[in-house]
Amino acid sequence: MQKTIINIDEALYEYLLRLGDDNLILGHRLSEWCGHAPALEEDIALANIALDCIGQANAFLTLAVQTINNGRTEDDLAFFRNETEFKNLLLVEQPDTDFGYTIVRQFFYDVFVLHFYQELSKSRNEQLAGISAKAVKEITYHLRHSRQWILRLGGGTEESSTRIQNAVNDLWCFTDEIFFKNEIDDRLIEEGIAFDPRLIKHKWEELVEQTLSEAELKIPENVFMKSGGRYGRHTESLGHLLAEMQIVARSYPGAKW
């Protein structure tokens, strides 16, 4: 096999797209609850979390365009890329089938990014470290929110526990991809810029298992794990999401408030 030399800036660009896209797509998904959440207070909570995610996406994507300076802006990346150019995890694009799906999706993601960004905040790239450190504070609160809901829905009524168990069953197949790593990561890990997500997998498993068991929920067995998001191969849901997210920018390119 031929060993290709990977340019650091290009690797970092790709890496930042992943981090940015995870947050952008998840933030958009959460924003879909605006005006529809089960209670006014929850509506505001989800909108707050959505804004935090979109803020993080903005920071990562801005850093991405600064890294390679290809004349594009962070808005171009958000609104003028097609489905196959998005590098987000399949987990974050999964639809809000019900409130339980939203909470489980968020919980799986929060547990990961809390530990992952803690490590990234030690990155040798100071800007990446700074964005990650700021995000850790926000995510600490997101996790508190999603974890409390898992416990309450799991230990709530028969209906709430059935619904949240369904969400766990359906979303479990996307949890392995969270720990995806390829030569892009390896190149950046070598430089002390990136961090190997597999090294925190046991922390993720520990908190997820402990929380689900406290909520009297079961982890499904023998699940076929899905992946592809990091290569731009997405589930059907992403196309619908992008259509909605991008239509204004694409219908009126260059429009200003």
Place this chain on the structure above:
Amino acid sequence: MKNEEWKIWEVFVQSKSGEPHVHAGNVHAPDAELALQNARDVYSRRNEAVSIWVVPADQITATSPSDAGPFFDPANDKAYRHPQFYNVPKGVRGF
């Protein structure tokens, strides 16, 4: 968990350390932990708080409007209860 089963919690927000907790409003929540989270989301979105208290609304004992007369009027004609007869020394600011 139906919405109408959620209790009302009164929210008190402290804007700076050392200052009193001031009543900010109320939130719906099924329990104390979620009441705190909801209060944080509703009343401290723009960095207004360093500390929040939540209290179940039904745990607050309040005067009723009909009590207003006997409770508060007698203080009206007791001007000597106000410290307005003292001369404030010159060096004192922000009195």
